Amino acid sequence: MATKEQKNRKQFAEKLLRVKGLNYDEWLDSKHQEVIQDNQDVVMQALEMALGTNVDNSSNASDNTDSKEIELSSSNSKGADSINKSSDSLVEVNN
Secondary structure (H helix, E strand, O other), X not given: OOOHHHHHHHHHHHHHHXXXXXXXXXXXXXXXXXXXXXXXXXXXXXXHXXXXXXXXXXXXXXXXXXXXXXXXXXXXXXXXXXXXXXXXHHHHHHO
């Protein structure tokens, strides 16, 4: 649960962005995309583990895959959509 201070910061940021002509939700989505792009190696490792490729120890593959799937599935819907879009572009680059 967000603290009162966190809520105040969010409201302040929303107002600042509005003054600059920016939509808070769109700005936040772009920040989510930046995090995903900056961490594509983590996403790629999770995808490789889910596919069972590039795994050093095959006996641990199912354990590692389960934890990565949980991490990816716990994202919010916008984050999950961004991961799916990033995954699609990663697959296109590799094909």
